[in-house]
Amino acid sequence: MNTCKSLLAFVMTAIIGGTVMHGADPVAAVPPVIAATKATDGRVIFETVCAQCHGTAGEGKPELKSPSIAGMPSWYVNTQFANLREGRRGHDAADPQSFMMAAIAKALEPEQIKAVVAHVEQMPMKVPVGKDREMANTNPQEGMRLFQERCMECHRYNASGEMAFGSPPLIGRQGWYLEEQLKKFKSGKRGAVKNDVNGAKMVQMTTLFIEDEQMLRDVVAYIMTLNPESKESPFESAGQGAH
Template sequence: MKIKPVQLLALVLFGIGGGCWLVAETPAAPAVASTQSVDGKVIFQTVCAQCHGSAGEGKPELKSPSIAGMPSWYVNTQFANLREGRRGHDAADPQSFMMAAVAKALQPEQIKAVVAHVEQMPMKVPVGKDREMANTNPQEGMRLFQERCMECHRYNASGEMAFGSPPLIGRQGWYLEEQLKKFKAGKRGAVKNDVNGAKMVQMTTLFIEDEQMLRDVVAYIMTLNPESKEQQQIIEGSPFESAGR
């Protein structure tokens, strides 16, 4: 019997017996519905919103990041990494593992459509627990950011297509912290041909000495997020944002 991609996805996520076998401490992800649509909005609401939220705001209980407004060049690269095994190959990283299954289940034209839709979604500014970083020193984080991160991610963390560096604003603090830990531990970016991931592995390994330093730099990045809708509109209309489209 030939198994369809959407059936394979269900097996990967929930097992033949219907019980999710992702890492025990990670909350079980909701069942991922399938669709034959090539409408980006329909695909997002059917497949992506269950984990990333209907507005792309992310869900802390699932450890899923905010993706609203992410530039298409970056999202396309991540889909390629997931489909080709540079990300999501390790079951010990359940979120990326699940995303790899989703990426492989979608058809190329569906990926193109949903990526375009994600880019057009208004960026969600992290607030509350998504933004707060307790017991940190953002001023110390600023020093590391300006010395090691700013060249690629730009002074305002808006990202740069030329370097393959995504915008860091709009992402939750806990998510950025977790990704830096994964790079530092070699759980992300260590696979052959992940050029930009390798840069992050090198940076975190050589220049982030301990967890306090890691959290301090994330705390500083959180201060770069806009405080108001007016500031957000300025960032959304910036040359950095338009260059990625």
């Protein structure tokens, strides 16, 4: 517990002083430079605080294990900021990416969060390509069966998400990121804290219905096939809104 508190204090000092660290080892990793800001414009806040880890276009950075966030609906991003600020996510130093995001969320003022969330929602979704999309040694057809049986009801047939269920779009996220999040739900690193209702659903689903890592990777491989081939927004092509 003291280690956790000390690391949180270190991270907060780093944010205020101009840097924060991401990676498998938050102490040893080479940090990107993230400046403290009093800006209230969403674009400026994103460029100052978020782009160092999530990329200038919100495309994410595999070397930092940071996901693509461009085009994420505001209702979902707001929920995640609340989870991070209120301790339902990012409470465990063994999960360094979420741990650092919690520190950043707590360092931003509510009006800053509102502004940057609105900016993120307006950014064009980045379709994963190359290593962000490829899933070696997988069977997407097997993954489709699990997706249709267990995931589709909440995340929709095309993985575009559903606000009514608190289920985010899965398209637009890198395959390696989705794989890592499913593992975190399955291990209890994510979604196991009291009052994280939607997280608890994912813990239950991964625990009861994803029997092994092969099955987990197969379902991610199928989700990757639901991404559009072009830069056209899947919400536009399906005639849907982003909720």
